[in-house]
Amino acid sequence: MKTRILLAILAVVIAGLIAVPWVASYFYIFIFTEILILGLFAASFNLVFGYTGMLSFGHAAFFGVGSYAMALVLIHLEWPFLVSLLVSMGAAALLALIIGFFCVRLNEVYFAMLTLAFGMMVFAIAYQWRSVTNGSDGLAGFSLGSLGLGLDLTLANPAVYYHVVLAIVGVASVILYVICRSSFGMILRAIRQNPERVSFAGLNVRAYRLVAFVIAGAFAGLAGGLIAPFLRVASPELLHWSMSAEPILMAILGGTGYFLGPFIGAAVFVLLETWITSFTESWMLVLGVILALMVIFFRKGLLGTVLDWWMEVRK
Amino acid sequence: MSGIGSALLNSLDIGLLLFIIAVGLNIVFGVLNIINFAHGALYMLGAYLAFTLINIVGMPFWAALLLAPLGVAILAVLIDRFLLRYIYSRDVADSLLLTFALLLIINESVRMIWGSGIQVVQPPPLLAGSMSIFGSFVPTYSLFVIAMGLLLLAGLWYLFNRTRIGRIMRAAALDRDMAEALCINTRLVVTGVFAFGAWLAAVGGVVAAPMRALDPGMGDKIIIESFIVVVIGGLGSFPGALLGALILGLIHALVAVISLR
Numbered sequence: 001m002k003t004r005i006l007l008a009i010l011a012v013v014i015a016g017l018i019a020v021p022w023v024a025s026y027f028y029i030f031i032f033t034e035i036l037i038l039g040l041f042a043a044s045f046n047l048v049f050g051y052t053g054m055l056s057f058g059h060a061a062f063f064g065v066g067s068y069a070m071a072l073v074l075i076h077l078e079w080p081f082l083v084s085l086l087v088s089m090g091a092a093a094l095l096a097l098i099i100g101f102f103c104v105r106l107n108e109v110y111f112a113m114l115t116l117a118f119g120m121m122v123f124a125i126a127y128q129w130r131s132v133t134n135g136s137d138g139l140a141g142f143s144l145g146s147l148g149l150g151l152d153l154t155l156a157n158p159a160v161y162y163h164v165v166l167a168i169v170g171v172a173s174v175i176l177y178v179i180c181r182s183s184f185g186m187i188l189r190a191i192r193q194n195p196e197r198v199s200f201a202g203l204n205v206r207a208y209r210l211v212a213f214v215i216a217g218a219f220a221g222l223a224g225g226l227i228a229p230f231l232r233v234a235s236p237e238l239l240h241w242s243m244s245a246e247p248i249l250m251a252i253l254g255g256t257g258y259f260l261g262p263f264i265g266a267a268v269f270v271l272l273e274t275w276i277t278s279f280t281e282s283w284m285l286v287l288g289v290i291l292a293l294m295v296i297f298f299r300k301g302l303l304g305t306v307l308d309w310w311m312e313v314r315k
Numbered sequence: 316m317s318g319i320g321s322a323l324l325n326s327l328d329i330g331l332l333l334f335i336i337a338v339g340l341n342i343v344f345g346v347l348n349i350i351n352f353a354h355g356a357l358y359m360l361g362a363y364l365a366f367t368l369i370n371i372v373g374m375p376f377w378a379a380l381l382l383a384p385l386g387v388a389i390l391a392v393l394i395d396r397f398l399l400r401y402i403y404s405r406d407v408a409d410s411l412l413l414t415f416a417l418l419l420i421i422n423e424s425v426r427m428i429w430g431s432g433i434q435v436v437q438p439p440p441l442l443a444g445s446m447s448i449f450g451s452f453v454p455t456y457s458l459f460v461i462a463m464g465l466l467l468l469a470g471l472w473y474l475f476n477r478t479r480i481g482r483i484m485r486a487a488a489l490d491r492d493m494a495e496a497l498c499i500n501t502r503l504v505v506t507g508v509f510a511f512g513a514w515l516a517a518v519g520g521v522v523a524a525p526m527r528a529l530d531p532g533m534g535d536k537i538i539i540e541s542f543i544v545v546v547i548g549g550l551g552s553f554p555g556a557l558l559g560a561l562i563l564g565l566i567h568a569l570v571a572v573i574s575l576r
Binding site for chain 2: 049248
């Protein structure tokens with residue numbers, strides 16, 4: 001009964017998402033595109049944090065590198081969009097492999113510090129390597145070619161781009177969900193709860209952590225590859241540590257214990273941001289206050305709190 | 316030869332400044348088992364408070380050196396009493412998240428109050444200008460930073476090894492339950508240590524203010540460097556913080572010398 005209700009809600013939400021461009025103005029198409037992309041970014045972060053128990057403060061590095069890879073490929077090689085997305089994923093996965101190699105062996109505190117430091121390092125490189133990244137201005141002026149797969153779509157049209165993003169985020173989410181539900185995902189959750197015990201069971205905890213970190217990096221890179229054509233620029237801000245704060249907040253906001261938590265968090269986050277930045281510039285201040293309150297009082301996130309309340313009511 | 320001499324001296328002042336900040340981070344971690352992500356933000360707050368006291372209120376530098384860290388320490392007591400107390404008994408991740416939230420709040424508040432532009436604090440007249448040492452000119456202020464670092468180093472060593480308060484802090488770091496069983500009010504120790512760490516960060520900020528220009532990104536830069544220092548030296552280790560800070564200071568000076576050539 002419960003699963004049926006949840007599935008029905010999910011189906012309605014998906015149908016609603018598909019229908020957005022036909023019923024909403026451009027303003028809301030942009031907002032929903034952003035929600036989907038950032039939702040995927042937050043979901044990839046949650047694979048590392050919510051499932052594996054590693055709190056990364058440098059997840060924007062993969063997001064940003066994905067967007068830079070997309071911009072570079074579109075400018076210099078002019079490959080089809082889907083191929084460029086694979087390059088974004090690959091570049092981010094490679095970076096995650098390098099950073100993860102050094103970080104996953106460490107305990108929680110060192111992991112947090114080191115991922116933050118690596119994130120800042122990648123930011124500094126993008127900021128200073130002017131010949132490739134165009135420094136603080138970022139890479140702009142790339143044009144979207146064809147989609148690939150022989151489909152003829154004008155990606156520059158926001159409504160079309162929204163549907164492409166929806167399809168890609170949908171496929172990526174299903175893949176992520178399957179990963180989380182698989183035996184591999186169960187081992188990750190076991191590692192979060194008790195790494196020593198998993199290690200006693202004969203499993204290589206470090207290898208599992210690294211694989212999770214690389215998968216999360218790849219999907220963050222995919223999200224980054226989607227955001228560059230959306231913003232029409234790949235800028236160093238996408239790599240900054242304040243960008244790493246966003247998936248953390250979205251995951252906490254929605255609920256780190258649930259697969260859909262980060263998506264709900266992303267939706268609330270983007271809507272709040274749009275609303276709050278319409279009358280004040282201090283969005284980061286509000287962000288900090290919300291994060292502090294969520295951590296102290298609603299650690300299970302909105303989804304967790306609502307589900308708990310629902311269980312309570314049904315008793 | 317004189318170039319190397321001044322470079323070494325320069326590395327010493329950066330190193331000792333980093334030590335002041337990193338040791339605060341380390342002390343808080345040792346006793347509270349929390350990595351305070353907002354430590355750099357507190358450093359920045361110290362520097363900006365000093366800016367206000369000196370350039371706007373018109374106080375002498377020395378008064379600001381006394382008052383600004385005190386103000387930050389009081390803020391730290393409030394942070395501890397109203398926010399951190401909820402998460403002491405929880406998972407490490409929660410304390411990282413909460414201090415990260417504090418970092419966002421303090422950073423943005425500084426931007427709101429003092430603006431995103433660059434602010435400059437002049438060194439006090441006594442420490443302006445430069446001195447001749449071993450045939451090379453060094454800014455007098457660098458010597459003050461070095462003296463300040465050595466003074467704090469000696470003071471901290473004395474505090475932790477020779478005083479009752481220091482022993483209580485070490486006991487609380489080693490085994491909090493046992494310390495409690497010995498009638499030590501660990502709640503008070505925790506608040507005190509957090510405030511003391513913030514005080515050290517703010518002292519670093521005031522001392523750094525005339526050396527470096529103030530901008531709202533200064534806290535982020537220093538927190539990364541402090542992380543590197545404590546990772547090199549080992550978390551919670553007092554001599555480690557000194558060693559790590561001196562190594563990083565040396566790297567700073569070497570990079571400066573090489574890039575000048």
